[in-house]
Amino acid sequence: MKDTYIRERSAIQANNPILIEGLPGLGLVGKIAIRYLVKRLKAQKFAYLYSPHFPYFVLVNKKGKVRLLRGAFYYVKGSEGQNDVILFTGDSQSQTIVGQYDIAEKLLTFAKKHNVQAIVTIGGYRMETQGKPKVVVAGTSQAVIDCALKAGAMVSSAGSPIVGTAGLILGLAPFRKINALCLLGETRGYLPDPLSARSVIEVIKSMFDLDVDLSGIDEEVGKAEKMVVRLQKIEQNRATQSEETRKEEDKKTTYIS
Amino acid sequence: MKDTYIRERSAIQANNPILIEGLPGLGLVGKIAIRYLVKRLKAQKFAYLYSPHFPYFVLVNKKGKVRLLRGAFYYVKGSEGQNDVILFTGDSQSQTIVGQYDIAEKLLTFAKKHNVQAIVTIGGYRMETQGKPKVVVAGTSQAVIDCALKAGAMVSSAGSPIVGTAGLILGLAPFRKINALCLLGETRGYLPDPLSARSVIEVIKSMFDLDVDLSGIDEEVGKAEKMVVRLQKIEQNRATQSEETRKEEDKKTTYIS
Amino acid sequence: MKDTYIRERSAIQANNPILIEGLPGLGLVGKIAIRYLVKRLKAQKFAYLYSPHFPYFVLVNKKGKVRLLRGAFYYVKGSEGQNDVILFTGDSQSQTIVGQYDIAEKLLTFAKKHNVQAIVTIGGYRMETQGKPKVVVAGTSQAVIDCALKAGAMVSSAGSPIVGTAGLILGLAPFRKINALCLLGETRGYLPDPLSARSVIEVIKSMFDLDVDLSGIDEEVGKAEKMVVRLQKIEQNRATQSEETRKEEDKKTTYIS
Amino acid sequence: MKDTYIRERSAIQANNPILIEGLPGLGLVGKIAIRYLVKRLKAQKFAYLYSPHFPYFVLVNKKGKVRLLRGAFYYVKGSEGQNDVILFTGDSQSQTIVGQYDIAEKLLTFAKKHNVQAIVTIGGYRMETQGKPKVVVAGTSQAVIDCALKAGAMVSSAGSPIVGTAGLILGLAPFRKINALCLLGETRGYLPDPLSARSVIEVIKSMFDLDVDLSGIDEEVGKAEKMVVRLQKIEQNRATQSEETRKEEDKKTTYIS
Numbered sequence A, B, C, D: 001m002k003d004t005y006i007r008e009r010s011a012i013q014a015n016n017p018i019l020i021e022g023l024p025g026l027g028l029v030g031k032i033a034i035r036y037l038v039k040r041l042k043a044q045k046f047a048y049l050y051s052p053h054f055p056y057f058v059l060v061n062k063k064g065k066v067r068l069l070r071g072a073f074y075y076v077k078g079s080e081g082q083n084d085v086i087l088f089t090g091d092s093q094s095q096t097i098v099g100q101y102d103i104a105e106k107l108l109t110f111a112k113k114h115n116v117q118a119i120v121t122i123g124g125y126r127m128e129t130q131g132k133p134k135v136v137v138a139g140t141s142q143a144v145i146d147c148a149l150k151a152g153a154m155v156s157s158a159g160s161p162i163v164g165t166a167g168l169i170l171g172l173a174p175f176r177k178i179n180a181l182c183l184l185g186e187t188r189g190y191l192p193d194p195l196s197a198r199s200v201i202e203v204i205k206s207m208f209d210l211d212v213d214l215s216g217i218d219e220e221v222g223k224a225e226k227m228v229v230r231l232q233k234i235e236q237n238r239a240t241q242s243e244e245t246r247k248e249e250d251k252k253t254t255y256i257s
Helices: A026-040 A097-113 A142-150 A165-176 A194-208 A216-252 B026-040 B097-113 B142-150 B165-176 B194-208 B216-252 C026-040 C097-113 C142-150 C165-176 C194-208 C216-252 D026-040 D097-113 D142-150 D165-176 D194-208 D216-252
Strands: A005-008 A018-021 A044-050 A057-060 A066-068 A071-076 A085-090 A118-126 A135-139 A179-187 B005-008 B018-021 B044-050 B057-060 B066-068 B071-076 B085-090 B118-126 B135-139 B179-187 C005-008 C018-021 C044-050 C057-060 C066-068 C071-076 C085-090 C118-126 C135-139 C179-187 D005-008 D018-021 D044-050 D057-060 D066-068 D071-076 D085-090 D118-126 D135-139 D179-187
Touching: A005 A097, A018 A026, A018 A097, A018 A165, A026 A085, A026 A118, A026 A179, A026 A194, A026 A216, A044 A097, A057 C165, A066 C165, A097 A165, A118 A165, A118 A194, A135 A142, A135 A194, A142 A179, A142 A194, A165 A179, A165 B057, A165 B066, A179 A194, A194 A216, B005 B097, B018 B026, B018 B097, B018 B165, B026 B085, B026 B118, B026 B179, B026 B194, B026 B216, B044 B097, B097 B165, B118 B165, B118 B194, B135 B142, B135 B194, B142 B179, B142 B194, B165 B179, B165 D057, B165 D066, B179 B194, B194 B216, C005 C097, C018 C026, C018 C097, C018 C165, C026 C085, C026 C118, C026 C179, C026 C194, C026 C216, C044 C097, C057 D165, C066 D165, C097 C165, C118 C165, C118 C194, C135 C142, C135 C194, C142 C179, C142 C194, C165 C179, C179 C194, C194 C216, D005 D097, D018 D026, D018 D097, D018 D165, D026 D085, D026 D118, D026 D179, D026 D194, D026 D216, D044 D097, D097 D165, D118 D165, D118 D194, D135 D142, D135 D194, D142 D179, D142 D194, D165 D179, D179 D194, D194 D216
Parallel strands: A018 A085, A018 A118, A118 A179, B018 B085, B018 B118, B118 B179, C018 C085, C018 C118, C118 C179, D018 D085, D018 D118, D118 D179
Antiparallel strands: A005 A044, A044 A071, A057 A066, A071 A085, A135 A179, B005 B044, B044 B071, B057 B066, B071 B085, B135 B179, C005 C044, C044 C071, C057 C066, C071 C085, C135 C179, D005 D044, D044 D071, D057 D066, D071 D085, D135 D179
8 A cells, every 4th residue: 555545335326415524633523523424414434545644553443353544435315405425534634744635635536536516624723712612614715615604604814724634625626626615613622522513513504404413412522521531541551552662663673683 | 746746827938037936934035035026026926836745734814715835936027138037935845855855856847948047046044143134145156156246145154054945946956057046135033034035135136137126125024023923823823723633633543433 | 675575585385374473562572472483483584574664774793794674584384284384573663654554565465475364463562460461362353353362362442553563464454355363462561571472472372273382482581681681782872873873964964065 | 856866977987896985974984084085095076976865955165156965976996906996975864764775775776887896884883982993894794794804893792783874785785796894983973083984994995905095184183173163163053044944934834825
């Protein structure tokens, strides 16, 4: 695997779909939003994205089953008058600069192949706010920005850059003549933030007239808090292990050589 | 986008042009100088340079419009007896070593294609000086150095290296048989330094007999100071966001996987 | 050498072999285990793996003989009713992310070529335990995990990621339709840990009905302790030298230029 | 320039030459030795090596003349009964791992093309010794090691690794069937060390029966001390500039975008 590539496990016949992307990032806003949409829309997984620019470890589930880091695409047929939807999320962002551009390009090629009409990318936007998180929009044209504004998003006066895949997709989309916009949910960013994801989904729901029940995401808030405790324990182990492995490798190279 | 590439939006018929380059660097001397020249010479944007070696984020303007990091080329027809001029500046330097060489090469190929007669690169030169900033010259031949000396530049006895695109263009230009020189404006380098850019433009003006009114750059000094305040706020946000995104990615990878 | 490649020094006719891999990592568990198996099974070295993603130094033995960092493959014919075995260990892990994926891929291509039936990778698993180190299993299918469980391994409830070649082989193996499992010996990880390697070998011995006498590994514990002292001295020298070389390069570049 | 490449400025007809290499490293032992040999043997420069893996800056001399970082090859015809000699030194080591392997490979391809019979690489070996620096040898075969031992070198019992081009050439030479050895002069490594270089040249002189007057190198010791003062000043400037450039780039990216 010298390059990022996408493997389609089952063929889909998408009808002018929209693609909604959310990889891990600030407050995990994008990933939480996509996962919630997958669940509520009962979207079907149909393709994976693999990349040698992801971190060099694999994940193990509780039963000991291993899998590579990856991105996953899900498909849901729209009801009468709605767009079909392709959802994309994954385990990680690219770890290299060149890989970031590569992954964004591969996603756009994939979108073009499936005749995607518009792309929505989701991220977090760091803000120390109280109350309901706002949603900031950025886009490839005034028209798509206006659509999001009507749906409740706002424009940020500060003009912050957008880091990672969510940003690069927008930067590269005009070369493929695809409209794209990014919705950034306000978040403090320290912890997984389902509340911020909720705000983003509300905008998407309104923009594309999606039939998504949002009550379930409140449970997620509760779950998130429990997972944080478990998470911290796991991650501490992993970080320690990874760090020590690196130290060992560095130090022990000549040992028993 | 696996490689740096240049996209020409409109065709130009340049007549033995000179190319003046100034990317962000110490004191932003090069970028400020090019921007000022673009404005005063009413130069027309005609091409962009994109690269997967630029940082992996996109810029958002106040209206929410997104664009990729890039370099931009501007063209201005010389009046009778003057050279045509191509100006180049951009958002960032390459973030990788190999990308630095790649971008310099692509600029030279572009220069060759447009029959560029000489290249001037602009940068900053760190010096704790008072008064009017001096301009240090370095070049690919004694002849081009002499031209700059006559126009008020000086040679640095210290023989400092020149870092980044401004330097590599000079290093690589002889292989393409293009004359090139670098003008480095003295600057403390902590803040955008229009005064240093002014000194550099004076040398260029004199060398190429350009019709540039320099009074406007004094306003820039005032503006620069105001922008610094705004800048610090924006950048603080971005840096924090970028840093936290990275932390999140690092920590949360196994969460909800 | 632009890519990782494997050079076979002598041809083998392996009969449905299993491949057991153990590169340096936490507690050197994998490397110690493979070396012990090579010795006890009298396995014959038959191929090397080289990579430009290994660290950029060479090893020198006591007589002054130099060699490149590398991985080595060993072959042993199974007795009646047992599998043939190919063993793999080496000096180092890849130093780049892309190299990590590249090396894992090359190992799988090699395994496919030799008709390998199953791959076992070995690593360390950080745990502050007393007594006999346990062995944690992860695998590409429930069937292979079950085999290891029957042989005394356990599943980790925490679901830790597996870093490096031992992990990526498992992540990539399904694409080649090869069964693979990883055995992680518990270790504190600070020092070479033959006790943990012993636990891993016990599981492998039982799984594949290998005829391996384990008494010898107890000597290794003693040896390891002595080597640690020597090691620390060598490594301190190397680290200092490497660090200072880098400093010199950085500082002295313009000197006598 | 996507790859390291060698440009020959004039054709040579070398008769079974030996190649002696010394890039910047610990105590600058290799570089000082090669430069001294070039001078004393009146060797003629005939080729350059360029690489996008060198640092991304250019050097400027006192007159303002710029040049790319590079390696340089020098040729000297041997007198009756002596080998022809090709000498190689340069401004820098590769800054990337992959580049280190690439440069070593390119040097070996070049050696093969010119029918080089043996390669000697030179480096420094960190040791807090008093008195005349010793020379440690490492090599691709016992025969070449023995030659160096007869000429006054010794074998290091510690078996230290050899970092960088001097080491990788030895690691890769056997694949090209070229004999190679490395001579490491003892040095504290903090400062350019002509005394250590002298010890290395003595061994080379004896091994290849070269007619080199060594008295001149004592002057170098004096010069080195003076240069160190100048050097520290230049380098401090460069390091500060480079560091600040990087900071500026990082911080100012969105400014005037």
